[in-house]
Amino acid sequence: MGEVTSSLLHDGLIALSAVAAQELPAGSLHVVGMPIGNAADITLRALWVLSRVDVIAAEDTRVTRPLLTRYGIATPLIAAHQHNEQEVAQLVVTRLAKAERVALVTDAGTPGLADPGARIVRAVLDAGYRVIPVPGASSAMSALSASGVGGRQFTFAGFLPTGGQERERVLRTLALSANPFVLFEAPHRIAALVGLLATALEPERRVVLARELTKKFETVSAQTAAELSTLTVEERGEYVVIVDVAPTRAQNDSDDLEIDQSLTHWLTALLDELPPARAAAIAAKASGQSKQAIYALALRLKSASRG
Numbered sequence: 001m002g003e004v005t006s007s008l009l010h011d012g013l014i015a016l017s018a019v020a021a022q023e024l025p026a027g028s029l030h031v032v033g034m035p036i037g038n039a040a041d042i043t044l045r046a047l048w049v050l051s052r053v054d055v056i057a058a059e060d061t062r063v064t065r066p067l068l069t070r071y072g073i074a075t076p077l078i079a080a081h082q083h084n085e086q087e088v089a090q091l092v093v094t095r096l097a098k099a100e101r102v103a104l105v106t107d108a109g110t111p112g113l114a115d116p117g118a119r120i121v122r123a124v125l126d127a128g129y130r131v132i133p134v135p136g137a138s139s140a141m142s143a144l145s146a147s148g149v150g151g152r153q154f155t156f157a158g159f160l161p162t163g164g165q166e167r168e169r170v171l172r173t174l175a176l177s178a179n180p181f182v183l184f185e186a187p188h189r190i191a192a193l194v195g196l197l198a199t200a201l202e203p204e205r206r207v208v209l210a211r212e213l214t215k216k217f218e219t220v221s222a223q224t225a226a227e228l229s230t231l232t233v234e235e236r237g238e239y240v241v242i243v244d245v246a247p248t249r250a251q252n253d254s255d256d257l258e259i260d261q262s263l264t265h266w267l268t269a270l271l272d273e274l275p276p277a278r279a280a281a282i283a284a285k286a287s288g289q290s291k292q293a294i295y296a297l298a299l300r301l302k303s304a305s306r307g
């Protein structure tokens with residue numbers, strides 16, 4: 001009886017969503033967002049596409065197959081991970097040339113965003129075939145929606161470098177911006193990251209730690225950078241770390257808010273050769289941004305490089 005009810009519900013949802021009217025052109029790659037924890041977060045459109053393509057290129061077939069089985073999908077799988085991505089990219093292009101339909105998935109979330117997949121997508125586009133996004137759950141967006149973070153823009157930084165000096169340099173550069181930024185972190189490195197944030201941020205700057213999003217032991221907590229120094233973090237489960245707007249700079253003029261990460265990196269390079277005032281003048285002329293705001297940023301960058 002349960003199976004009959006489930007089938008009727010499935011058919012009813014398919015009919016209501018009109019997903020059957022979705023375009024599924026021959027010779028196309030479908031980049032499909034997958035659940036980040038809760039299997040119920042997969043979309044009807046994703047299920048429809050995965051059940052009708054000719055093959056699914058998956059980051060780890062051992063992870064994807066149980067999810068497909070749960071929904072009665074028997075589409076063939078091929079492995080497409082970081083170690084064979086270039087090879088699989090050519091295989092996918094070859095299959096598209098035969099008018100096949102291919103789906104690309106990662107273990108959780110969306111391919112190409114802190115996960116393999118970008119090389120395959122690029123190869124398909126370069127070969128002139130169509131790439132169709134099928135949006136799904138996002139850990140970054142989910143964490144932001146539950147964080148209460150302010151500001152009109154944010155920087156997605158993903159995973160920081162693993163090398164100690166480079167990791168600290170990148171984090172301190174991110175911290176110089178008044179805008180929020182989003183990090184991903186593995187459980188075995190979260191304690192070190194929390195310690196680094198405690199020293200790199202203004203003491204009153206707000207930090208949100210989101211762990212195991214959409215899973216059974218999901219937690220979302222907020223604290224100031226000063227409170228991080230005494231915080232004990234659970235070293236299990238994947239983390240999304242969100243650093244809020246810098247409180248002491250939240251009311252700065254709009255010119256300061258427009259200074260993006262690429263300009264910060266460029267200004268850092270100029271400061272290696274020039275004094276702050278000269279570097280700021282060149283950067284302001286080239287970017288059209290406020291010289292005063294860039295000079296203030298240059299002084300902060302110079303100070304951070306010494307510390």
